[in-house]
Amino acid sequence: TAPSRLLAVHDIEVIYDGAILGVAGVSLHVDQGGIVALLGANGAGKSTTLKAISGLVQADRAQISRGHIQFLGEDTAGIAPNVLARRGIVHVLEGRHVFAHLTVEENLRSGGFLRRPSRQTLEQELERIYAWFPRLKVKRRTAAGLTSGGEQQMLAIGRALMTQPTLVLLDEPSMGLAPIIVEEIFDIVAELNHKEGMSFLVAEQNINVALRHAHYAYILENGHVVSEGAAQDLAAREDLQHFYLGGQ
Ligand code: ATP
Numbered sequence: 001t002a003p004s005r006l007l008a009v010h011d012i013e014v015i016y017d018g019a020i021l022g023v024a025g026v027s028l029h030v031d032q033g034g035i036v037a038l039l040g041a042n043g044a045g046k047s048t049t050l051k052a053i054s055g056l057v058q059a060d061r062a063q064i065s066r067g068h069i070q071f072l073g074e075d076t077a078g079i080a081p082n083v084l085a086r087r088g089i090v091h092v093l094e095g096r097h098v099f100a101h102l103t104v105e106e107n108l109r110s111g112g113f114l115r116r117p118s119r120q121t122l123e124q125e126l127e128r129i130y131a132w133f134p135r136l137k138v139k140r141r142t143a144a145g146l147t148s149g150g151e152q153q154m155l156a157i158g159r160a161l162m163t164q165p166t167l168v169l170l171d172e173p174s175m176g177l178a179p180i181i182v183e184e185i186f187d188i189v190a191e192l193n194h195k196e197g198m199s200f201l202v203a204e205q206n207i208n209v210a211l212r213h214a215h216y217a218y219i220l221e222n223g224h225v226v227s228e229g230a231a232q233d234l235a236a237r238e239d240l241q242h243f244y245l246g247g248q
Helices: 046-054 056-060 081-087 104-115 119-132 134-138 149-161 179-196 207-213 231-236 238-246
Strands: 005-016 020-031 035-039 062-071 089-092 167-171 199-204 216-221 224-230
Touching: 005 046, 005 199, 020 035, 020 046, 020 062, 020 199, 020 216, 020 224, 035 046, 035 179, 035 207, 046 056, 046 062, 046 081, 046 089, 046 167, 046 199, 056 062, 056 081, 081 089, 081 104, 089 149, 104 119, 104 149, 119 134, 119 149, 119 179, 134 149, 149 167, 149 179, 179 199, 179 207, 199 207, 207 231, 216 231, 224 231
Parallel strands: 035 199, 035 216, 089 167, 167 199
Antiparallel strands: 005 020, 005 062, 216 224
């Protein structure tokens, strides 16, 4: 049986401040259980696309000026980000944004409140996250701002997982991290996908790492999708090699 369509983005255009074009016609989809990469250089439109999907474009005074987005078959236009989050879309922003003065555990708990869980459910969720990210359990009582960059990225992801999402939007998880830590994070993403069926849309400039872990990928340039395909096919394409080097 064919996998079901989780997310479908149909030819969206996003404008900032009524004038600046953020993306200029992006179509993509994520099927249930997929890891999809959204690749491209700085300014190509990756973050804008993710914000359009999570509804956060509104917070940037931007708007979707053309096209539409469907999540689980429903049009998401005008739905507030917190409502979309409750329906299963969670967005891990670029740059991590953890609460530096709160402990690791307090950060994780803050992610759980969206669903107004019982105390017991919250404790179970915490243990589940600690099982996925043992480093976070070790640092549970440490202020988030005092943990390493890799731990903060894991915390940002772990906090997002507290909402029990169906689709996780990850914006540049590799940013500023050592290759071995990037690998560790992508391995956990692949395991979450494999064992829990969680779907991911990952924006990355680090094309090589992303293509090794994704199933399918889209390449963005100047707000347009210029190429797409199965990750292993894209990785093998000679004509895209220049792009990998140039796009780092
Ligand atoms: P990055 O890796 O730097 O986030 P990106 O591929 O995610 O790059 P976007 O951040 O989506 O690219 O940027 C796409 C275009 O939208 C760029 O031309 C950028 O200058 C513009 N843009 C992004 N955010 C804003 C904003 N808040 N206000 C105005 N223009 C913006």
